[in-house]
Amino acid sequence: MSVRSSQHARQLLLREYRGVLSTQSKAMPGFPFGSVAPFCLDASGRPLILISRIAQHTHNLKADGKCSLLVGERGAQDVQAAGRLTLLAEASPLHGAGEIEAAARRFYRYFPASQDYHLAHDFDFWVLQPVRWRYIGGFGAIHWLDRVELANPFAGNSETSMVEHMNGDHPDAIAHYVRLAGLPDGEPAQMVGIDSEGFHLRIGAALHWLPFAEPCSNPGEVRQALVALARADAWPVSEGPGDE
Template identity: 70%
Template sequence: MSVKAAKNARELLLKEYRAVLSTHSKKWPGFPFGSVVPYCLDAAGRPLILISRIAQHTHNLLQDGKCSLLIGERSADDIQAAGRLTLLAEARQVEDVDAIADAAERYYRYFPGSQDYHIVHDFDFWVLEPVQWRYIGGFGDIHWLSAESVPLANPFVGEVERGMVGHMNSDHANAVAHYVQLAELPGEATPELAGIDTEGFHLRIGQVLHWLPFPAPCGDPGEVRQALVQLARAEVWPGNEVIQA
């Protein structure tokens, strides 16, 4: 297994937030059924989706949980040269009351509009348990990756992450705006932090999500704070100095 390929695959998984979910058709046995789903990652680093009970893909998953999730680089000029990641997975509905509450709290930060239709309509959270990954980084850069090689557990999920995200959005809006400028991200809406993991953080600008890497992995909240302060004072995103020179 390539450690570099696994890291690149995980970064693609983090950078994107929309994918094609393919399920086994209940109505037309033997045929795959593709649909578009937004996703974020749960505490274990697995894709978390929110889907309607009346949707065709939900009926398919209730009959057969085996599925795949295809993630590609957004706005790629050459789709065949761009990075893409296919996850073969077993879909599992989240049923524990506390687990549902935790999933909802995190998912709503990524997709605030989902709160209304989740409550009003019949939607449920599902987790995709990895079985195998197929990562293509470009021509000739092709890898099969084991189930456990790509996901990375997020130790901050829960109260710690809520506290850090809330603090940055309420008390350090200027720093958050600086991250957007530093990363040269598009969008006119007010940016907000949506989530933090050990390798970086998600910014939400309107309905669009962007994942930005820390200068170095962070193992605890203190290191996260240091990384965010460093970025708030930086003139160039760390690691891009040579590229932009």
Template identity: 75%
Template sequence: MSVSAAKHARELLLKEYRGVLSTHSKSMPGFPFGSVVPYCLDEQGYPLILISRIAQHTHNLQRDPKCSLLVGERAAEDVQAAGRLTVLAEAKQLDDAQAIEAAAARYYRYFPESADYHRAHDFDFWRLEPVRSRYIGGFGAIHWVDQVALSNTFAGESELSMIEHMNADHSKAIAHYIELAALPAQSPAQLVGIDSEGFHLRIGKSIHWLAFPTLCNTPGAVRQALVALAHADVWPVNNDA
């Protein structure tokens, strides 16, 4: 398994924000049960989901936490030639108050509408802890990936501070990023996440991840990358690919 395969697999997980969660059916033993779920990545780089206590997949996970999450390139014209990733994982419900608070703060940025039904109904946060992943980058590019996750260096106050600053003071820069990346120019458009490899934009109700031209391990490096992108004529090539 190459380092680039792990990186490309993680980038696909970052770029997408919904997938098919497959669990072991409780009511139909022996059969897999698939359902569509939105997700974002937590501070450890693990998929974070918010699911109802009465949902079938929740009952399944309570009985057997082994599951998988399948994500693929959105709007792919040739699904067999497109990238896709199957993450085999152990699902764990968050029960620590501090962990739930941190999960809610992150998840609500990505999916603000979820705050209402989370408070009004019986929904809980679950983390999918990857065990092994199968990445297909197209014909002939097939890899088992043992480590797909990468911890977010900035998770917490550092990330929130950068996000709030960009959204409050640099809307023109955000609009320029959207134009450079040829993303839909819809409103509202805001940064919702920053990691060492790139950043997430929420445009309308869609989530888009854009890669930095190089790895950014400090807030200063992130600032330099965002300033450079705000003045760029084209989106720069990722030098870490």
């Protein structure tokens, strides 16, 4: 397995926040059924989705949890040369009150509007447990990956505390990150997630993952990385900070 391909697959799943969910059609047996699904990653790095109980893809998943999630680079000029990932997975609904509450807190940060229809309508959280990955990084860069490490060491109270601190006490630093990364600045940005390799900003309804210069292993290193970025004149990543 290519270590570099595994890293690129991981970062692609972090950069994107919507994909095509393909399920086994219940109404048309033998045919795949594709639908657009927004997602974020849970503490274990599994894609987390919120879907209606009356949706066709939900009926399909209840009959057969085997599915795939196709994720591709946004804004790619040449789709054949762009990075894309097909995640083969087993889907299952969340049942425990604790895990549903944790999923809701995380999902609402990424997709605030979801809180309204989750509470008012029959929507449930599901997770996609990865089975295998097919990553294509362009012509000739095609790999089957049996494992991609996506667990977030900061997920939970540590991440929530850091995110709330940045949003509450350091909006100027967040605005600087937006300018530094060349992201749209028409609306104020909110930090919604932090992992060992970077962080997510939400600007309006769009999400952007921005990488640290080096991976962080503890909250102290995250603080140092964020302070360094707040003082930087250019993003210290050779391949560029943006995700578009």
